[in-house]
Amino acid sequence: NAGVTQTPKFQVLKTGQSMTLQCAQDMNHNSMYWYRQDPGMGLRLIYYSASEGTTDKGEVPNGYNVSRLNKREFSLRLESAAPSQTSVYFCVSLGLNTGELFFGEGSRLTVL
Amino acid sequence: QQQVKQSPQSLIVQKGGISIINCAYENTAFDYFPWYQQFPGKGPALLIAIRPDVSEKKEGRFTISFNKSAKQFSLHIMDSQPGDSATYFCAASTEGGATNKLIFGTGTLLAVQP
Numbered sequence: 001n002a003g004v005t006q007t008p009k010f011q012v013l014k015t016g017q018s019m020t021l022q023c024a025q026d027m028n029h030n031s032m033y034w035y036r037q038d039p040g041m042g043l044r045l046i047y048y049s050a051s052e053g054t055t056d057k058g059e060v061p062n063g064y065n066v067s068r069l070n071k072r073e074f075s076l077r078l079e080s081a082a083p084s085q086t087s088v089y090f091c092v093s094l095g096l097n098t099g100e101l102f103f104g105e106g107s108r109l110t111v112l
Numbered sequence: 113q114q115q116v117k118q119s120p121q122s123l124i125v126q127k128g129g130i131s132i133i134n135c136a137y138e139n140t141a142f143d144y145f146p147w148y149q150q151f152p153g154k155g156p157a158l159l160i161a162i163r164p165d166v167s168e169k170k171e172g173r174f175t176i177s178f179n180k181s182a183k184q185f186s187l188h189i190m191d192s193q194p195g196d197s198a199t200y201f202c203a204a205s206t207e208g209g210a211t212n213k214l215i216f217g218t219g220t221l222l223a224v225q226p
Contacts, residue, residue, distance in 0.1 A: 040218060043201065045214075090155050100158045101156075103157065105153070
């Protein structure tokens with residue numbers, strides 16, 4: 001039981017490049033999320049997906065797109081990376097009927 | 113709009129001491145208040161959570177105190193240990209947590225000195 005697995009763990013991009021962060025969970029959870037973590041800002045919600053086939057914007061969605069490929073997988077895409085998107089990104093799933101969030105180990109992205 | 117305010121930003125405690133982290137919220141509809149613990153290089157993990165029908169919840173050395181009228185809740189770590197050194201996030205949501213709108217505080221970096 002791996003929980004929430006996200007790749008890559010580290011990535012350096014140049015301004016304007018694109019990339020996709022991949023995420024998969026094996027806990028049969030319905031809801032999945034992408035958060036970003038920045039010093040002094042806490043954890044901010046980028047996008048979420050309440051179920052397969054649905055996605056909604058969170059607090060900071062600008063510059064990002066997501067795809068809920070199936071129940072297990074939820075990807076985050078940066079179409080044209082900007083230095084302001086330098087951050088640590090977490091893929092998260094919500095436990096069934098518990099309210100507990102399960103986090104991946106994070107993807108550290110640097111945009112030069 | 114910051115709906116959950118957390119303090120202090122950082123905290124240094126001696127081994128064996130009590131660590132106290134405070135959070136205040138604005139939305140009276142919040143009814144689920146978890147604390148998450150994050151070690152360096154890892155994702156946050158649920159530590160303990162409380163619902164407003166009780167004023168205190170204790171799990172081992174960790175206690176949440178909840179004051180509904182003041183709209184405040186706090187985490188107390190008794191007999192703090194170096195292994196407790198981590199970042200702690202408070203959070204709040206509605207619908208008992210079974211919702212997509214969990215609002216996090218900005219985090220407290222705790223260092224427990226041996």
